[in-house]
Structure formats: structure tokens, C-alpha cells
């Protein structure tokens with residue numbers, strides 16, 4: 001039996017705040033000391049009288065804490081032998097990992113492996129602040145606009161905003177009708193309101209589609225490079241992802257057929273390949289549909305940027321070409337604002353209830369009040385007027401960004417041709433560290449996304465995504481000046497070899 005001690009050397013005990021709940025603090029300090037093996041199984045504690053005197057607290061408080069921890073199994077009291085750390089804890093107390101081996105963000109214990117994986121996802125998907133060239137930032141003062149605010153006040157003042165019961169996981173009927181009307185007209189989508197499932201954005205649409213279509217280890221195609229929010233979803237679901245290279249016509253379907261013809265689904269961005277920007281050619285669209293028909297596979301069409309095309313009319317959706325095989329995903333994040341958290345899935349009729357089930361177990365449904373506001377905004381014609389307005393405004397900002405870049409870009413940098421969306425892609429000379437450049441840019445007040453981490457293939461091509469929608473022309477021009485300085489430093493070590 002170990003000798004009884006006259007005090008306990010636990011650093012946190014010295015920090016006890018005698019003006020707060022001393023008993024709770026003492027109990028917590030003892031629990032942590034036992035978990036961290038600072039107090040070992042079998043070790044005898046000082047008597048309650050001695051400990052109370054050394055901590056300058058009432059003896060009754062210490063007695064209460066010892067009783068509590070004995071009841072919790074941390075301590076054991078033996079007649080005539082005082083109180084010790086429970087010996088049964090001997091097997092349950094794991095050795096502490098060395099401090100340097102702790103995974104990032106871990107406290108004093110090993111994290112479960114899903115937690116470690118999800119920490120990396122949280123870091124990869126951290127949103128940028130609204131500084132140039134952040135991507136999904138709407139033009140200030142344009143969205144939400146006064147009509148949005150007025151409709152919001154009207155909806156919130158009415159009873160419909162706060163129904164007393166859970167609602168349909170597929171979403172508010174009026175909004176589903178408004179979305180079906182909009183996508184039929186604007187995107188040539190073939191659908192009825194019953195096929196529309198309101199989501200909290202395309203990110204959730206991707207997750208729901210993965211849940212509905214794929215079992216663990218099912219093979220699936222995605223583009224290379226691809227949207228990191230998609231690859232994270234597929235990894236999380238345990239799918240066997242085949243990255244299909246993208247060329248000037250978009251996803252190379254022939255390559256997909258060579259790599260894994262039996263894939264269960266293909267996730268694509270046909271209107272505006274993410275992040276490169278080209279549309280999927282008509283020949284490739286037909287090849288993809290033929291593959292899906294033949295293999296009873298599914299196509300998940302992420303149509304994230306499609307309303308914003310600056311030359312001619314937007315490409316019609318793939319869903320319109322084969323409604324029975326395509327799951328169409330749309331979002332209000334780009335054309336309205338991303339914090340709205342509303343988007344939609346349009347699914348073949350046979351799958352809609354499965355989407356409702358997947359949604360119900362996730363979070364049941366989106367907030368009803370916001371759905372009413374959006375339904376009214378679309379129904380009363382403000383949404384289409386808003387799209388026309390931002391298309392003009394963003395075209396102007398985009399042209400200013402392109403011309404500023406063209407005048408000052410260092411040798412070896414190249415702008416990817418594209419006529420759509422809220423960002424442009426700048427290719428950097430081979431060997432440039434775009435990740436380091438993006439980190440330096442953030443410290444200099446610029447939010448650019450590095451392209452190379454979006455590739456599975458190695459060596460990945462370096463580049464930067466530059467968003468322009470949310471920034472006035474003079475701010476964009478000043479930001480280009482800053483970016484070019486950083487590019488010169490990174491590429492030429494400050495030599496400043498400029499084009500033109």
C-alpha cells in the first residue's frame with residue numbers, strides 16, 4: 001500500500017478560484033489528473049482535512065468531492081486506509097501520447113480517425129473573407145436587395161413564417177413550384193415541382209446524391225481537377241473515386257470508359273467545369289449519357305454557375321437531354337448570396353422519396369421563413385430581374401479584371417479562356433508553388449484559391465482562381481497590382497520580368 005501524501009502536486013489545483021464553485025473545480029482537477037496519469041491507480045490521496053488545509057477551503061467541500069469521485073469510480077475509499085485512486089483504472093488509463101505526436105487540433109487524447117479526417121476537410125473548406133479575389137461574394141448592396149428585405153419583413157410578420165410542426169423534407173411547395181418554373185425556362189430542365197427537393201445548397205445536394213446513389217466502395221467518376229467539396233463528400237462516403245482528366249472539351253469520357261466503365265455514377269460540372277471553366281462539349285455530353293444508359297449509371301450535374309454566361313445564351317442543362325438518368329443540382333449561392341443556404345436537387349421521380357429520406361435524417365428541412373421569402377422573390381419577378389442586372393455588372397467587372405491582368409501579368413502566366421461564372425483562372429508557370437502563393441496573398445489581403453490541390457494527377461498544374469463579382473473596378477485594379485508584385489516575387493524572385 002502506498003504511503004499517504006500530505007499534498008497533491010497538480011498544477012491546476014494552484015489555479016483554483018476561491019470566489020467560484022470550488023468543489024466543481026477540485027473535482028474537475030482530480031478527474032483530469034487521473035486521466036492524464038498525474039495521479040496513478042492505487043495512489044493514496046491526502047486526508048480530507050490535510051487537503052482542505054493545503055488548499056485553504058472547507059473540509060466539507062473536499063469530503064463532498066471525494067464522495068462524488070468515488071461514486072464516479074475515480075477514487076476508492078477503504079476503511080482505515082483513507083482514499084486512493086481506484087486500482088480498477090489501471091487498465092483503463094491509456095498512456096499519454098508524446099506531445100509532438102498529437103494530431104493537429106487534438107487535446108490530450110487520440111482523436112477518432114473520422115475526426116482527424118474531418119479536421120482536414122474543415123481546413124480545406126475554410127471560407128475566405130470578403131476581400132479581393134474571394135469567389136462567392138455577391139456585389140455589395142445588390143444581393144440581398146431592398147425587394148428581398150421588404151419581402152422578408154412581410155413574410156416574418158405573417159403566421160406562415162413559423163408553422164408549429166415539422167415540414168415536408170422536400171421543401172415548401174410554393175418554392176418547389178417557383179424553382180421548377182425557373183429551371184424549365186432558364187435551364188431547359190424537364191421537371192415537375194414534385195421532383196424538386198429544396199436543399200441547404202449544392203454542397204448538401206452533393207452529399208444527398210452520394211447518400212442516395214452510392215454504397216461504400218462503389219466506383220464513381222469525378223473530374224480531375226474537381227471541386228474539393230465534392231471529393232471530400234465522396235471520400236467521406238467511402239466511395240471508390242476514379243478521377244477522370246479534363247481536356248479542352250471537359251471530362252474525357254473515353255478515358256473514364258478505359259479506367260472504370262462499371263462506375264455507378266459520374267459527378268460533373270458540364271456548364272462551367274470547376275475550376276477550369278470550359279463547358280462539356282456536345283459530343284462528350286452524348287457519350288456520357290450513352291454510358292449512363294448502357295450501364296444503368298447516374299449523372300450528377302452540378303450546375304453551380306450556369307446563369308452567369310457573358311457571351312450568348314447559357315448552355316442548356318444535361319438534365320434536359322436525359323431527365324431519367326440525370327440528377328440536377330442548382331444553388332442560389334452564386335446569383336443571390338451564399339449565406340442564404342438554399343439550393344435544390346431535381347431528381348428523377350423514382351428517386352425523389354429517397355432524397356427526402358436522406359434529407360430527413362440529416363436535418364429534416366430548410367428554414368420555412370427563408371423558403372417563403374425566396375418563393376415570393378422568384379414568383380414576383382425580382383429574381384429574373386436580379387439575374388439580368390448582375391449579369392451586366394459582373395460582365396463589366398470581369399472585363400476590367402481581364403484587361404488589368406493582361407497589361408501586367410509576368411511572363412509565363414496565362415489566363416484560361418472562359419465566358420461564364422464569378423471567377424477566372426490564371427495558370428502559373430510550371431513549378432510555381434501556388435499553395436504558398438495563395439498563403440502569401442492572404443497575408444497581403446488577397447483571397448485566391450490554389451488550383452494544384454484540386455488535381456489528383458501529379459504533377460498538378462499550378463494556377464489561381466480569382467473571383468471578381470463582389471468588388472468595385474478600382475478595388476480590382478489595385479488588387480491586380482498587389483497580386484502581380486507577389487507573382488513576380490514568387491516566379492522570378494523579385495526580378496520582375498513583365499510582358500508587353
Ligand SMILES: Cc1ncc(COP(=O)(O)O)c(C=O)c1O
Pocket residue numbers: 136200201202203204227229269274302304330331332333338342343
Ligand atoms: C462547383 C461547386 N459546387 C458546389 C458548390 C457549393 O455551393 P453551395 O453554396 O450551394 O453549397 C460550390 C461553391 O462554391 C461550387 O463552386
